Amino acid sequence: MNPEGQGPTRRDLLAHSPDRGDGAAASRGLSCSACDALMIDHAYGETGDDDRVAVARHLATCSTCALAFCRLKADLDGVLEATVMAPPGALRRRIRAEVAKSFGPRWTTRLLDLWRRPVPAYGVVFASLIPVMIWVAATFRPATEAVSVEVSRDSRPPALIDYDSMVPLLPEDLPI
């Protein structure tokens, strides 16, 4: 027994003579009874490094102990399978809302996240806005007004340059 009175120590177990199982297992340093004593700890993942290796070696060579270990694991896994249960989906939303009240991002963080948004996200937003902009431009364009030029009565025609009325007309220009 160990000093705390918690069962046999590893040295005790290793020194234990094999009372069942084959000789190969014993030659590895762990007897079947020693393996049996460590089996529950091994199934719970609570063996130390040395014991874990020793039990694993023994289980690899002793079919009796390997079978017993498989049954133990199956029973313990059965506890997990029979107990776990999915909560209703609405419960998740309720809890999330409660947690968001305490840990939700502040408006400054949200603004910063918006600023840090990757460039392609802006591209998508811009592309989706193009048809809207075209529609707005087409709908609200000002109507084209008829061009009307008012000529005031006192306006004069532009003066002709290099015109001389004294120049004689050419024959073809003379009136018939």
Place this chain on the structure above:
Amino acid sequence: MSTDHSRCADEELVRILRGGDLTAFDVLYDRYDRRLFGYVRRLIKDPCAAEDLFQEIFVTVLRDRTYEPDRGRFAAWLFMVARNRCLAELRQRRTREGLAEEVRARWQPKAPPSPERAVGDASRVQAAMSALPDGQRQLILLKQIGELTYREIATLLGVAEGTIKSRLHAATVAFRRLLSEGSPET
């Protein structure tokens, strides 16, 4: 901003959540919802009360700033709070219902087990677990569902680690015996 936190440790997720990133909550919830809800349902039979308690435990644990991620595992903290809250709830219920109700229930003939309960491994396991004494059932649930270490359970219950080891051995043996024999409830 969506970040993949699925590979983060629980303690890291708590830190991230405290920083305001709610995606860390989603990962934590997905990791523990089935186990914690199953644990609570196993202890509190009333489904509505179990749902309320589950919500309360989760919110309490995540809001509680006294938990320091550097000082201990999140799972141990979560299941410690869950166990304490469930036991408190059970105590309140017992007080409310009173002794008279208990006596009346004891003298009422038990309903025959339903056919669904009599078949299937899950019902056999549940029956065996129900037949275990409270202390042993708690130990197995904390170990298997909470995945707590011997040391963490010892800290939680305030006893020596070696005591937990021997008690858990005894509980496991008793559970397996009930499983193989078929518990008296079925």
